[in-house]
Amino acid sequence: MSNGFASIEDIKAANRALGHSWFDNGTTAYHGSRIESEVIDGFYFVESSFSVAGDDSSGRIYRAVAASPNGELLYLGGSQDQYATADEALTRIHAVTGNRS
Helix, strand or coil: CCCCCCCHHHHHHHHHHCCCCCCCHHHHHHHCCEECCCCECCCEEEEEEECCCCCCCCCEEEEEEEECCCCCEEECCCCCCCECCHHHHHHHHHHHHCCCC
């Protein structure tokens, strides 16, 4: 079992090694994606993006993201699981991990 990732850069490298495009410049620009936290418990982080992909005037939404040990990423609760603030997404991660720090 993996102990997790030490940094967002480590997650990015693992995700790219799988051939995935989560962090590619075109993907992040279109979605307006930003990393909003450090790595939490080795596998989780908070991300924000445009509420409407491709529309930078649409406001921002926040999501709790989980990384598998091999670097595959998914939103906790699926793609419709979104929050109005980074703190709300962080609370979702804490609910999964049981860690409040």
